[in-house]
Amino acid sequence: MRHWMLRDLLLGGALLGAVLLAPPAQADDELATSNAVSRAWDRYAQLSSRDNPESASMLARGSLDYFAFLRDAAVYGSAEQIRRIPLSERAVVYTLRASMTPEQLLALDATAMARHCFKAGLYGVAPPEKGETLPELTHVTVIAGDRAVGEMGPPTGTQFQYGPLLVREGGQWKVRPESLALDGSTLIQQQVTRAGMTDTQMLEYLVADFLDEPDTLPSLANLDRPLRDDAGARTRLNESWPQYDDTYRARLAATEKKAEDGDGLAMFALGAVLYSGAMPTLVPKDTARGLQWLERASDAGQVQAAAMFSMALMQDYTPVKGKPIPAELVAKTLVHTRRAAEGGVPVAMVALGNFIFNGAGGVQRDCAQAEEWAARGEDAGIAQARNERVWYLATCPIAAQRDPVRAMQLADHMISKADTLHAAELDTVAAALASTGRFDEAVDYQQRAIGKLDADAGEMKRRMQQRLGQYRRHDAFVQDYDQYELPAL
Structure with missing residues (x-):
């Protein structure tokens, strides 16, 4: 043959x-x-x-x-x-x-x-x-x-x-x-x-x-x-040209049929396509319907859907000036973020660590646990997780869980590539330096961070300048607030 x-x-x-x-x-x-x-x-x-x-x-x-x-x-x-x-x-x-x-x-x-x-x-x-x-x-x-x-x-x-x-x-x-x-x-x-x-x-x-x-x-x-x-x-x-993409139309129809029958994969796949609009020639973008399928998939235990749905909840929220993110939205997002993190989704591990560090959504604040989740995220390949780990260890408002020495050990890797760091990362390095009493270096890094901000940075710039003032006074920064409770500008 x-x-x-x-x-x-x-x-x-x-x-x-x-x-x-x-x-x-x-x-x-x-x-x-x-x-x-x-x-x-x-x-x-x-x-x-x-x-x-x-x-x-x-x-x-x-x-x-x-x-x-x-x-x-x-x-x-x-x-x-x-x-x-x-x-x-x-x-x-x-x-x-x-x-x-x-x-x-x-x-x-x-x-x-x-x-x-x-x-x-x-x-x-x-x-x-x-x-x-x-x-x-x-x-x-x-x-x-x-x-x-x-x-x-x-x-x-x-x-x-x-x-x-x-x-x-x-x-x-x-x-x-x-x-x-x-x-x-x-x-x-x-x-x-x-x-x-x-x-x-x-x-x-x-x-x-x-x-x-x-x-x-x-x-x-x-x-x-x-x-x-x-x-x-x-x-x-x-x-008479063949419609080769009819194959994909049929597969999308099969996916929708599976979703209606309760299949977790199909719910996620259908929700992702509808929400993202990734295949506009085959299925029109439908954000609301996509979110419905993603939530159903998450509730059925589909961890990728849980991760996508939790991110969508925050991304699609339109801030109201002078008001914080609604508490019920934060709590709902936390539920799906935890589901995704515990299911092994790396980006959700980092996000869950942030919720726990802030004590947001009704969860008890725990800097050590937050750093552990961020570490798992870093091990899984999420580069930004190193920044989160340093921040949690350097600025934890719970004195017994604050660990400046460990924060600096982790920050040394960031310092080794300081020229490539963005503003938020430079801000984190400055906080770590200040936490160990290296205030002159902290001032230098904080000034670099402010210098890399966009012109419309607004509240971020104000907070960074406030931290700069603290470092000049030899006063380390501790984050004693929940960022999710801050009013929008």
């Missing part, structure tokens, strides 16, 4: 990330439908892994139209059009150009074209390696009754392993193999990057493999030229 490299790549793919909870129990009719979808995929995988042209019988009508598109692209596509086609499909088009005449291609209708591609090993599922089995669908999500999205494996811990789209036609489930085109192309691009190759070099290698001539690389400069120069045909090709 041959041509398995590209076909292996075509089985990859994922859209949205997070940890997947166990799928909800399925009703009997839904389970029966899922089983029917899986059987259709299994039959397609079995046939196509053997280069059996009967694989075409398992294709949806839209997929047969797609093979007609590949035929027409091979005959008429301009260089500009060919480069619009995803890498995996481009390799197929180039191979058709290199192996067939325009007369041979145009003699094939859509079904015959599909049969040829399967027989020639240009499309389909790779045969299993020794000791392995054909890829199966581990989960199926049925959307709108007549479409289904399969998953090629359990979640990796960060992603759904979304796979093919199938549709029901005439009571039978049919495969849309082109729904994997973008996944395959992404994986090819990753191979290109890892190998230090160009797209052109990789495509030449793939086409040579398809042609069973691995030692004779074709020239893509020649294959870029259409077999027939027909302006009208090129226009018609543009009008």
Whole structure:
């Protein structure tokens, strides 16, 4: 058997990330439908892994139209059009150009074209390696009754392993193999990057493999030229261009279905997309609805959602001049921040430390515990956590928990790169120096901090100048207030 490299790549793919909870129990009719979808995929995988042209019988009508598109692209596509086609499909088009005449291609209708591609090993599922089995669908999500999205494996811990789209036609489930085109192309691009190759070099290698001539690389400069120069045909090709991102629309619909069924990953993924507006061409930004899904996901134990929701609560709050952040908002944010921190989200660990240091949201002030959370955040890679640790140890209002010596030990690393520190970090170093009685140095660092402030720093500048005055009087700074209770300016 041959041509398995590209076909292996075509089985990859994922859209949205997070940890997947166990799928909800399925009703009997839904389970029966899922089983029917899986059987259709299994039959397609079995046939196509053997280069059996009967694989075409398992294709949806839209997929047969797609093979007609590949035929027409091979005959008429301009260089500009060919480069619009995803890498995996481009390799197929180039191979058709290199192996067939325009007369041979145009003699094939859509079904015959599909049969040829399967027989020639240009499309389909790779045969299993020794000791392995054909890829199966581990989960199926049925959307709108007549479409289904399969998953090629359990979640990796960060992603759904979304796979093919199938549709029901005439009571039978049919495969849309082109729904994997973008996944395959992404994986090819990753191979290109890892190998230090160009797209052109990789495509030449793939086409040579398809042609069973691995030692004779074709020239893509020649294959870029259409077999027939027909302006009208090129226009018609543009009008029939595949909607490759329909795959993502289907996966988003599957994600929403999972979310409605109570899946924590799906709630988070859907909420993140809606809140961020990261995929505007597929789903419009909807901040309020996104926050609702994020909160539901957090309440279901999804720690990434808890982190995102807690940050969103504060970021979306509009301060009211002369008033502090509402106590109920601080308390609510703390709940989700703690959930995320205890669930292992590094940025939430640092944020939780800040709440505890300030004694905010009803939590008891504890500088030692706050520094421990910040230390965990630093260990997990949050660079700003060092600044927080130094501040807590140097300025803690609880005398027994204030530790100037340890604060200075940690601050020495910051001092070693003083020229790169921003204003808040210089302010922290100054506080640490003052806490150990090194007031002249504290004055120097505090002046540097003030000098790096923006013109509109306002309250921050006033507080830094106030600390500067203390250091000049040989008076160390202690933060005896809760920053969340300060009125907005």
